[in-house]
Structures are given as C-alpha cells and as structure tokens.
Amino acid sequence: MTLSVRSRPSALAMVSALVLSLAACGGTTKESVRTQAPAPAASGAASASANPDAPIKEGLKLAFLPKQINNPYETIVDEAGIEAAKEFKAEAKEVGPSDASASSQVSYINTLAQQGQDAILIAANDPNAVCGPLRQARSKGIKVVAYDSDTSKDCRDIFINQASSEDVGRSQVRLLSELIGGEGEIAILSATANATNQNTWIEFMQDELKKPEHAKMKLVKIAYGDDDDQKSFQQTQGLLQAYPNLKGIISPTTVGVSAAARYISGSKYKGKVTLTGLGTPNQMRKFVKDGTVSKFALWNPKDLGYLASYAAAALVSGQISGGEGEKFTAGKLGERTIGAGGEIILGPPFTFDKSNIDEYDF
Structure with a gap:
C-alpha cells in the first residue's frame, strides 16, 4: 500500500517531517x-x-x-x-x-x-x-x-x-481541551483493558489533566470497546446516555474512534459532543466532512x-x-x-x- 498525496507537494514535505521523523x-x-x-x-x-x-x-x-x-x-x-x-x-x-x-x-x-x-x-x-x-x-x-x-x-x-507515549497521551488531552474550550466532563473510549499502548497513553492523559490549565475538565469514565466495532459503538451510546453533560470523548484507537463517530453522526449528540482520538484519514474523512469530528491525530x-x-x-x-x-x-x-x-x-x-x-x- 502506498501513501497517496493528492495535492500540494509542500504538504507532503510537512507530513514527511512530522510523520516520518516523528x-x-x-x-x-x-x-x-x-x-x-x-x-x-x-x-x-x-x-x-x-x-x-x-x-x-x-x-x-x-x-x-x-x-x-x-x-x-x-x-x-x-x-x-x-x-x-x-x-x-x-x-x-x-x-x-x-x-x-x-x-x-x-x-x-x-x-x-x-x-x-x-x-x-x-x-x-x-x-x-x-x-x-x-x-x-x-x-x-x-x-x-x-x-x-x-x-x-x-x-x-x-x-x-x-510515537512517544507521552506525546500521544498529552497531545490528545490538549487537542480535546482546545476543541471544548478547556472545560466540561470528558470520557475515554479505549480498546482492551490490557492493551499496553492504550493504558500507557491513558496514564499520560490522566497526568496531563492534573495541570492547572485543565482544572475545569473532568474525566468521568474510561470505557472499553475491545477494539470491536459494534461494542465500541454500543459503549459510545452508553457513555452519552449515562453522562448527559458529557462535552467530549477521546478514543485513542482507530476502531473505537470510527465507531464512536458513526454513532454520534446519526444521533442528537452531533454538534453537541466533541470527539477526537487516533484514526486514519480514510476512516474519518466522511465524519470530518459532515462536521461530526473537527480534528483527530495519527502517524x-x-x-x-x-x-x-x-x-x-x-x-x-x-x-x-x-x-x-x-x-x-x-x-x-x-x-x-x-x-x-x-x-x-x-x-x-x-x-x-x-x-x-x-x-x-x-
């Protein structure tokens, strides 16, 4: 599989510096x-x-x-x-x-x-x-x-x-903070409870949330979709029903973030609950274009x-x-x-x- 860049050669140079040397x-x-x-x-x-x-x-x-x-x-x-x-x-x-x-x-x-x-x-x-x-x-x-x-x-x-585990974890919190104005209840939709990478990233997310600039953000739940599309979809639904004041969700798993986006895009929460996480452009393109997701990250x-x-x-x-x-x-x-x-x-x-x-x- 070959990475295709559809336009703007300068963008390829930018992503090569950021993604390849990451x-x-x-x-x-x-x-x-x-x-x-x-x-x-x-x-x-x-x-x-x-x-x-x-x-x-x-x-x-x-x-x-x-x-x-x-x-x-x-x-x-x-x-x-x-x-x-x-x-x-x-x-x-x-x-x-x-x-x-x-x-x-x-x-x-x-x-x-x-x-x-x-x-x-x-x-x-x-x-x-x-x-x-x-x-x-x-x-x-x-x-x-x-x-x-x-x-x-x-x-x-x-x-x-x-990527550096610390960079991944902290950057996810910072990105969501930017998108929700630095305050509100948030949740994390992870993969499996035993996944080494997910747990390490979440530890850095929790540490980042302790900083004064994130004092108005409150982590209310860490849910696990087991990297299963349907379970992640259902976990997203459950989070939104259990926490009516939820402002944002971080899903640092490509399966989870796309399943969460699919649920939110067809629900009353679209435009009200902010979703970010780690996904591929091809998975997330339609959700970015329909306004379900503003920004997400990956390598x-x-x-x-x-x-x-x-x-x-x-x-x-x-x-x-x-x-x-x-x-x-x-x-x-x-x-x-x-x-x-x-x-x-x-x-x-x-x-x-x-x-x-x-x-x-x-």
Whole structure:
C-alpha cells in the first residue's frame, strides 16, 4: 500500500517531517529450528556483538502477529511491513486471532516458533500473557520485535513505538481541551483493558489533566470497546446516555474512534459532543466532512510496519542487538537509533482536519 498525496507537494514535505521523523494463513516451515541460547533482553547498553556493517541476510522469514487479524489499522501496518520485506528479499506474512483477548495470540506464537521463523513481529494484546511463549521462541534464536503495543521488556528484543507515549497521551488531552474550550466532563473510549499502548497513553492523559490549565475538565469514565466495532459503538451510546453533560470523548484507537463517530453522526449528540482520538484519514474523512469530528491525530501506519520490518531484518542479520545507541538504516526512512529499553520511536503524531484530510490516502 502506498501513501497517496493528492495535492500540494509542500504538504507532503510537512507530513514527511512530522510523520516520518516523528496516531488491530498458512506458514512456511524450516527444515530445522535453531537451538541457540536465549537472546538477551534489551538492557540499555549496546552489545559488542552488533555489527552495523553486516549485510542484511537474504531469504529471511518474518511473521507479523497483530492484535487481531481483522483490525483495519493493523492490516495497514502489516501489509506495509510485508511489502518492505520484499525490498531485502525476505518472505513475510501476517497471522493472528480474530479477537483481541489477552491470551488469543499465544497459540500463534507457539506455531510460529515451531515453524522456525527468523523473527516474530507482535502487537501485543497483553504485556505479560504472551511472555512465556515469546521467551521460548527467543530460546530457539528467533528475534522478537514488538510494534504498536509493547510486551514486557524481557520478552522481546526491541519495540517499535509509533510515537512517544507521552506525546500521544498529552497531545490528545490538549487537542480535546482546545476543541471544548478547556472545560466540561470528558470520557475515554479505549480498546482492551490490557492493551499496553492504550493504558500507557491513558496514564499520560490522566497526568496531563492534573495541570492547572485543565482544572475545569473532568474525566468521568474510561470505557472499553475491545477494539470491536459494534461494542465500541454500543459503549459510545452508553457513555452519552449515562453522562448527559458529557462535552467530549477521546478514543485513542482507530476502531473505537470510527465507531464512536458513526454513532454520534446519526444521533442528537452531533454538534453537541466533541470527539477526537487516533484514526486514519480514510476512516474519518466522511465524519470530518459532515462536521461530526473537527480534528483527530495519527502517524503514518504504513511507515510503522515498514520500520518494524527493517528493524527485524537488522536484528536477525546482526546489525543491531537491541542495545541503546545502536543504529541501522531502515530503507527509505533512513538511519534509526535504538533508545533506552530497546525502543525505537517513529515520531510525533500529526493532526488531521478538514483543511488537509483530502491530501492523504491511507
């Protein structure tokens, strides 16, 4: 999938600076599964074994394991990562559950480990539920790259974070504050209660709300739609019925924000309750144009998958080991540096509104 910019080349330069540097099948088996010692957890210190000049190996086998296989956002990420793998002559695929429950990914990890994949790339539904099988996979020499939603640090080699968690959380509150005039009751419509990324963002939202400038904003409820369209739709309805004075909703999940927008757009709350969150332009375009949503944010999910794919290749090829300060080149995204805790950040979120949404197609 290729990001299309329909007009104004200058807009592409702007979003490249903001988004690129900065917003859930069958398998191929190897003849034998590696039995190397467990890969070390990211320790914050660069490993002497990393060789940044090592070439990327050809014929690598990468597997993307999203939160759920039918999540539109996760599909965009994974398809971009699969396409990126072709650039370095690797085979990549997407496998995963149809639901986003905490334990739903475990059987897939076990199967991928048995298949002897070179790397498993996972958007974790729960930071701990997947750790046991991931450790087993690493004990066989398989590299583990978390993306979008992290595991516990000792269960993976690196984490590709779409943006600084603090930037995401605080910017969502600031954006809603701007839209509702800095006062009123607000709610959060999240994904699952165990989602690492959602919970981290919400912690920063709650901390941001403690600042004096947000003293007139009151968080009355955190609801969970489980990254299910219908449940998120129903949770939105429930919030609006339970809190008649609600001024705004933040939904930091692409499934949730589009479901909430769909409900509000056909209800008496349109124009009265402000909705923002994290969504893709193609999901949210009609709701921005009909006035249901004024502004929302995201990053380029295609670049997240692209970066994850190159990071996995760099790990397997020995260019990096997960240590802080190590560098590698991620194709068209250029050089990237591993930060503390094995984290690689794509960049800050970008805000979409009526003035720019038609310039982007993803």
